[in-house]
Amino acid sequence: MSEKLQNIINKQNQQQTAPDASQLEDVVQLVGFVVGVEEYSVPILSIQEIIKPIDWTRVPQTPGYVLGVFNLRGSVIPLIDLRQKFGLPELKHSDDTRFIVIRNEDEVAGFVIDRLTEAIRLKKSSIGPAPESIHAEESMIEGVGKQDDRILTILKVDKLLKRDF
């Protein structure tokens, strides 16, 4: 099943890049969500699905932000708490809590977020670079998007899915 999905995602990626070059120049679609007080976002095409919290199993020998693994229709997928990953205190899951399942090539993981905001279309021109004070290579931040009066941080999907322990 994962192969099929991958195909579809690949196809979508192609479709995404194809019109990009011709007419729909430089618009990115993002999904915004809140962790702590800040709003973050990831490209909509990297999201496999968004689900309500379900039970998970703790995996020993992992850092605290790796909550464990959960069963997504027969696949065993790691679950990462973004609050703890970002150094925020743990919080009890509420009705707004969601698991965002993000996929990059063959790697998949679920991320716990406080709540979803909305799907956003953003012109590339309104995305600024990540703050300079952070080391560009280690940073999880792809860039900072500005829309109307709000600012949202765009996260690097490959960095999110990279194991760093």
Place this chain on the structure above:
Amino acid sequence: MDEFEEILQDFLVESFELIEQLDQDLVELETTPEDLELLNRIFRVAHTVKGASSFLNFDVLTHLTHHMENILNMARHGDLKINAGIMDVVLESIDLMKSLLVTIRDTGADQGIEVAECVNRLDIAAGGSGVEAPAAETAEVAVIEEAESSDEEEPDYDSMSDKEVEDEIERLLMERQQSDKAKRDAKKKAEAEVESAVGASAEEAIVAVKSKVEPASRPQKRPAAKKEDTAAVPTETKRAATTVEQTIRVDVKRLDHLMNLIGELVLGKNRLIKINDDVEERYEGEEFLEELNQVVSIVSLVTTDLQIAVMKTRMLPIGKVFNKFPRMIRDLSRELDKKIELEISGEDTELDKSIVEEIGDPLVHIIRNSCDHGVESAEDRATFGKPEMGIIGLKAYHEGNHIVVQITDDGKGLDTDVLKNIALDKGIISEKDADTMSEKEAFALIFKPGFSTAAEVTSVSGRGVGMDVVKTNIEKLNGLIDIDSEIGKGTSIKLKIPLTLAIIQALLVGVQEEYYAIPLASVLETVRISTEEIYTVENRSVMRLREEVLSLVHIGDIFDVERVFDASEYAYVVVLGLAESKIGLIVDSLVGQEEIVIKSMGEYLKGIEGIAGATIRGDGGVTLIVDVAALMHMAKSVKSTISTQTDVKSSMQEKTKASDYKVMIVDDSRTDRLIMQKSLESMGITLIEASDGQEALGILKQGEHDFDAMLIDIEMPRMDGYSLAGEIKKYNKYKNLPLIAVTSRTGKSDRMRGVESGMVEYITKPYSPDYLMSVVKRNIKFNLEM
């Protein structure tokens, strides 16, 4: 081009299959050089490969096989007696043939390997044993002729014109069709006749076959032709018998895919069974249950059968691995100048393809070891009064869900003192270890990396690597190694390997609130012990298991499990065995045996120490699978906390006002909750409500409130009062929390159940508010004057 590719693929597959058998046949031939049947079989391999390779224009291969065929043909006609010298050359040429085939497989051409020298030696071998060169020449001619006449093509097509080639092809096709037809007729006839009159007419049938086959293979010029013909007949009939068994070649990937699907199905089945159990509990006595039960049991039965059937398609006889050893032993015995014989049995024993592939290397190392260190030289053997010929036995057989491969030798055996001394010298063990070591533990030293008993490094062994490879590979397969040895008598090494890898039987164990699956292949036994039986020696926990001292480790210490439940007086010990070591794993509970499908946890969580993977349980939850090898390794460094029980810190705060007291009301009826609330209102204590057991347990687990008592209704959906009480009492923290049953059930047995599950009071509805208040007051030690 595609068609050519296809033919090439078939050619390669066929050739490799033939060669596999060839090695064994050749070694056998050396001992029984007169066996015409064997000679013919070997000859046919060379012949087939030659025919096909010339057709595919592999000139080098054709050249080589042609000369091989030549020498074999002479042997089979009795013109040449096979001796060790000739056999060496023939084996060498077979090796060349193998590497040529490998080159063809990898590059598509047979260039880059020099065969001239070997061909030369083949010719010398053919001529040097008394047969005149011209005689060899005629033999060659005869061979060519036969090749042409039977079914393959030999003439030099390069020198033919297109027209000639066309004609030649037509001629060959005709010939082939005819011979095929003849064969078919012969076969049909033979079958029919064998069927109609078994035994009596068998001879007749053979004659019939013979007469039909004859036109296909034209009479030979040489006088030996008659002899050859008679020998060919039994093989022809044999072929007729074997073709009845039909086979299809299937890509392994398809089988793997099928296996994956079956895995999913097994998970589905487990889930179905679980749901069935739940439904059974809830709708006891309903009629549809019977039907549901039937369906579930059929589905689970069929799934199991299907799984076995698919597993069988992936099974290969272990003979595939064993086949290469006669040759290896032969080479080794010549190299080491020892006399060694290999006895193989149980080569038909089947096991999963993936395991067959993994087991080859370990066996090579063990057998090399037996040859080099085990079996003594012929002179030594003579002085010990043993027969000169050393015997190495290779045996495979089934034992439950395992296959056992046993390698025995009748050599000098392992000397534990020598082993210990070497290990001491190399710093692998300490003086103290050496003293306390059991015999088995000493034997196991040979598996330590860097350990070698050989005084010097030879080309065969002595580097101390081989046996370490054995251990790692067998551990990878979740296998066990058992060594037995007697000085002067010999050594026996047993490898116990599970039949399959993808779907395994596992023992599910519980620790606190978590569950883990342990591959059953590694579980030797389970025992229940009282905590008093655990001794501490040098900061390590051990127990006495019959005659042995078993070191213990708590699964909670390995996996950092939070201790929330009370440690009970008894502990379950799962005795794990892997390769040659043993350990006792302490768990809180044994859940049972279940069939599980191993799933990877993805890139992100790959290689977590102690975890081999995950599986999905019947209830849809994920359970982690324990990596026994890693666990044993981890156990060495884990500090024991079995005996040191953490004191539960009492978070009892001084109660200063009425609202400091907290009582939980658990009842599914709103009205009942309201009644209780009203009754207790006047006390001014804090009341928290829950509408069923699950919710109540959830509130407790969150730990936001410290409760002084709980009022629990018995009949509630999802989780009833008894189960709730049972769950609560599992927690250390709530051991002394007063639980008060408030119910309309008045039966004596109900009261008994209440007491059993840990309730301290039993209030029957209806009740007066005052009574309820006094009971609550008593239990929460309400001592504020108001």
